[in-house]
Amino acid sequence: MTAILPDVSLTERSRSLSPLEWVGMQGIDLPVLIEEGDYRRELHARVDAQVDLPMPHTKGIHMSRLYRLLDGLAEGKALTPGSLRDVLDAMVESHQDCTSRNARVKMAFALLVKRPALVTPALYGWKSYPVTLEASLREDRFTLQASVTVGYSSTCxxxxxxxxxxxxxxxxxxxxxxxxxxxxxxxxxxxxxATLATPHSQRSEAIVRVTLKPEAEDLGLIALIDATEQAVATPVQTAVKRADEQAFAALNGQNLMFVEDAARRLINGLAVSQGEAHVHVRHIESLHPHDAVAWGGGA
CATH class of the missing domain: 1.10.287 (Helix Hairpins)
Structure with missing residues (x-):
C-alpha cells in the first residue's frame, strides 16, 4: 500500500498571520511561439508566475500547480493576449482553496528579427530585441503591457x-x-x-512600454518595434556594405538629437500607431563617462 505523502502547506498553519500580496516562482524556462503576420518563431522565455495569498493562516500556495499551468503557454500555440488571460484565470481557479483572487505573469525573451540593409539589395542580418510582457488579473480585471528595447544611433x-x-x-x-x-x-x-572636426555620436537605446488590447489577435510586437524605429529614424544596422554605411551616416546627419529630442520623437510618433506610450531613452555617451537619459509618456 502506498503511503499518503504529507502536504504541510495544507496541514500546518502559518505561525505569523499575515496576508501576502504575491507568492510564486521566478525565472522559469519556457518555450513560447511568437506569430505575427509572416513572422513565426519559437523563442526561449524566462517566466515569473504568482498569485496572491489573502488567507493569513494558510502556510503556502501550490507552486507545482502554477508551474504546470504555464504549459498552456508552451504547447505550440502562438502567444496571444487571450492565451495569457486564460492562464491567469486558471491560476486563480487552481487556488480557490487559498481564496486567491489575483494572478500575474511576467515574461522576458529576445525577439530575433531578420533586417535588410539600408540600400544594398538582398543583404540581411539578424537583430535581437529584448521584450518584456507583464500580464495581470486583479479582481477579474485583465491588463497586459509590452515593453521592447530598440537600439539606435544619436548624434549630438x-x-x-x-x-x-x-x-x-x-x-x-x-x-x-x-x-x-x-x-x-x-x-x-x-x-x-570637412572632417577637421566631427560631432560625437553614440549607440543609444529606447525602452518603449505600451498597454495592449485584451481582444487583440496577436501581441503586435513587430509593429511596435517598426513604429519605434521609424520614429527615432536611426536604428542600428546589421549587415552593411560601404553604401549602407554612407546611408547610415546621412540618416544620422539628418536626425541630430539630444536625449530630449529622442524621447519626444518617440512619444509623438508612437501616439499615431500605438496610442499612449511610456518611453525611457538612454544615450550611452562618448563624450562623458556617464549617460544622458529621459523619460516620458503615460502608459
Whole structure:
C-alpha cells in the first residue's frame, strides 16, 4: 500500500498571520511561439508566475500547480493576449482553496528579427530585441503591457554645430583672400578638410512600454518595434556594405538629437500607431563617462 505523502502547506498553519500580496516562482524556462503576420518563431522565455495569498493562516500556495499551468503557454500555440488571460484565470481557479483572487505573469525573451540593409539589395542580418510582457488579473480585471528595447544611433546637435563652426573658420582662413573659388575647388577642399572636426555620436537605446488590447489577435510586437524605429529614424544596422554605411551616416546627419529630442520623437510618433506610450531613452555617451537619459509618456 502506498503511503499518503504529507502536504504541510495544507496541514500546518502559518505561525505569523499575515496576508501576502504575491507568492510564486521566478525565472522559469519556457518555450513560447511568437506569430505575427509572416513572422513565426519559437523563442526561449524566462517566466515569473504568482498569485496572491489573502488567507493569513494558510502556510503556502501550490507552486507545482502554477508551474504546470504555464504549459498552456508552451504547447505550440502562438502567444496571444487571450492565451495569457486564460492562464491567469486558471491560476486563480487552481487556488480557490487559498481564496486567491489575483494572478500575474511576467515574461522576458529576445525577439530575433531578420533586417535588410539600408540600400544594398538582398543583404540581411539578424537583430535581437529584448521584450518584456507583464500580464495581470486583479479582481477579474485583465491588463497586459509590452515593453521592447530598440537600439539606435544619436548624434549630438551641439557637437555638430561646434564642428561646423570649426570647419567654417578653417575654410575662411584658407580662402579669405581668394575671390575666384570655383565649386570644384570648394568641393576639393571639403574632401580633404570637412572632417577637421566631427560631432560625437553614440549607440543609444529606447525602452518603449505600451498597454495592449485584451481582444487583440496577436501581441503586435513587430509593429511596435517598426513604429519605434521609424520614429527615432536611426536604428542600428546589421549587415552593411560601404553604401549602407554612407546611408547610415546621412540618416544620422539628418536626425541630430539630444536625449530630449529622442524621447519626444518617440512619444509623438508612437501616439499615431500605438496610442499612449511610456518611453525611457538612454544615450550611452562618448563624450562623458556617464549617460544622458529621459523619460516620458503615460502608459
Amino acid at each position: 546637435p551641439c557637437s555638430a554645430a561646434l564642428s561646423r563652426q570649426l570647419i567654417e573658420q578653417a575654410f575662411l582662413e584658407a580662402h579669405r583672400h581668394d575671390a575666384t573659388l570655383t565649386p570644384e575647388q570648394v568641393a576639393e577642399w571639403l574632401t580633404h578638410h
